[in-house]
Amino acid sequence: MGATNTFLLLLLFKTCLSQNLYHLFKQINEETGNFSTIAANLAWESSINPGNPELPARSAVYQKNRLIWQHNTCDKLATLHNRQSLNSTQQRQYYLLCRGPEFTYGETRITSNLYEELQSIYSDAEICIPSDSNTSSNNLTAVEDAILNYLSNVKQFFGYKYGDSNLFAAKIAVNRNIQEKEMLCLKGEVDFEKMMAFSRNEEVLRWLWQVWREKIGPPMKEPYRKLVAIENRAARRNGYSDIGASWRDELEVPMLRQLCRHLYEEVKPLYRLLHGVMRFYLRRFYGNIVPERGAIPAHLLGNLWSQNWEPLVDLLLPQTIDLDESIEKLNWTVLHMVRRAEDFYQSMGLPAMTDKFWRESVFARENSDTRCHGTAADMFQDGDFRLLYCSGTSKEDFYVLHHELGHIQYYMSYEHQPPIFRQANTALHETIGDTIMYGVLTPQHLNRLGLINDSLLYTMNVEQTDTPMIQDNNVIYDNKECRSEKDKDFEKTETKDSKETINDVFEATNDKDYLVMKKLKADYLPFTKLNENIKDEKFDVPPPKIFEDKDISTDSVLLLKTALNKIPQIPFSLLIDEYRWKYFEGSLRRENRDFWAMARELQGIAPPTVRGEEYFDVGAKFHVPDNTPYIRYFLSSFLQHQLFEKLCKAAVFGRRSVDGDVPDTISLTRCDIYGSKAAGKILKDFMSRGHSQHWREILRATLGEDDISAAALNRYYRPLYELLEKFVRAHRVPIGW
């Protein structure tokens, strides 16, 4: 009897305890949800209108309340955890809620100010050059003169035209000139990025690359150092060795550093091939400034950070598929593009965007202060998911929209979870939209969208099809003809009032934008205007084609473009966080020189000028002043191929579970997942778990895989790998650096 009584008492006690715990966690989740709503609103408002004077006070109140609450809650939960009273779900919620750095209120106030300082250094960066013809050109340096000439050229070719999204810098230049009559200005990363992608003038590129880093890096050095000191202190308070260890813990990947290095080594053969081939073509274009072997000058890779080489595709391929041009021909607006991205997800059985999404999202700059770096926001209120992205209508914008909608699909699919689980491993979160994009970039879907025509869809060898979608970038348009076309436009519009004139010129020039762009680029082609760096006569003949005629196909062209866009991101994203992990743990010897030593090792690039310790070049990337971890993008580069392969199999077989690989007869680059409900089910299952499980369990349950691996990525690029190898052998292209 005695034993039974004790047993019953114990059972009663346990039942009471578990009921109490149930109510406790219910309450904690409710409170978490409330805090998340406030935080989301503050973040949204500070992006839309960072100058709002009420924001700092409101955010201070929020931080104080949240900090006190979190401190008390985590203390309480730690006691329960130590008594082993928590079940596995509760343990996971405790872990997710209470991990990370532990700030004091004073520290959060200081870090808020430091964030603000760092972000405004980055967002407000503006470089203006006096352009008034009366200004004595003695005040300008030679490079400023060069860029001014270049911008004037751009402006001249485009005329006084508004609404052009391809060339923001020129638009700004035109606008500024009308208003102030004496300045040409480049503002923010948008302008710089577009110019870096567009220009082929080495001097201009060097100037852009350098001036961006001069403007951003040095003023950031000190506030960044202070920020890291506080973050480290807060991380140590919660048991981490430094803030880098806390960031790595967030991903729940054991031995993350080793795994990253392993993945990098797996993808390196492909990267080395791409790097060697790109160096070969850059050398043919720019001459001896590009070494035959060794690191590529960082400013020549078509991007401020050398992380996306797609703008250089025309150096490799005289014939390419220009999706920007196709989008322009179809007159797509940003709204068209969002609708098409939404449609892709919906075709797979995923939900449409909510009414609040369409009401609250921002697709264009509302005022000059709006911080436009793409953001998908979960407002933690019924159906309130929003997008903030000042979008243009390029193929890259189309990609960003799919990417951000991937985040929103994620938010929607775990909306039913308790608030602490309404998040996900950040590497998984970054994966959805990019996975979908591989489906978008299949010839079938591009054709469905009207971006490539039927002959490109079915005829593998594009050389034999005379199609307007394939543009020959080597055709040099006669200068005189171009100008007389332009003069005609002005004649036509002279007699009308000024408002009409602008519209008319816009309409009249719209169709030949592409020709004008090509003409501008052609001015810098060494075959028409000999580059001064070129001394060797062998550079005077056009370089060999990257693909033999029989290998040129819609598929190989698209795959090369995708590779140029995606593969260089991999070493770059590893660099950004490997460097910061070292910075955080204090293991760098010389801050800036070490950055370039690592960039040389991982990316195979070198700065065009000496980079001393007066600079802080890592700060030139948005995520550093924004203090966002970056390794999630590195991991996602691999995960998105693992997920895409799984979706591909489901689409091909029409069911979820399929053993074995994709059949050899199905090319991954032609795997059309659009409309596949079976693939959609996998995606939904993958996302709806939110943070309720460890990522490895999610991978096992939905993909049947145990780890993050480079195998699927390498399978996807295999056809390109073989073509590049063939080219390297045929032309004895040096590989490595």
Ligand SMILES: [Zn+2]
């Ligand atoms: Zn993202």
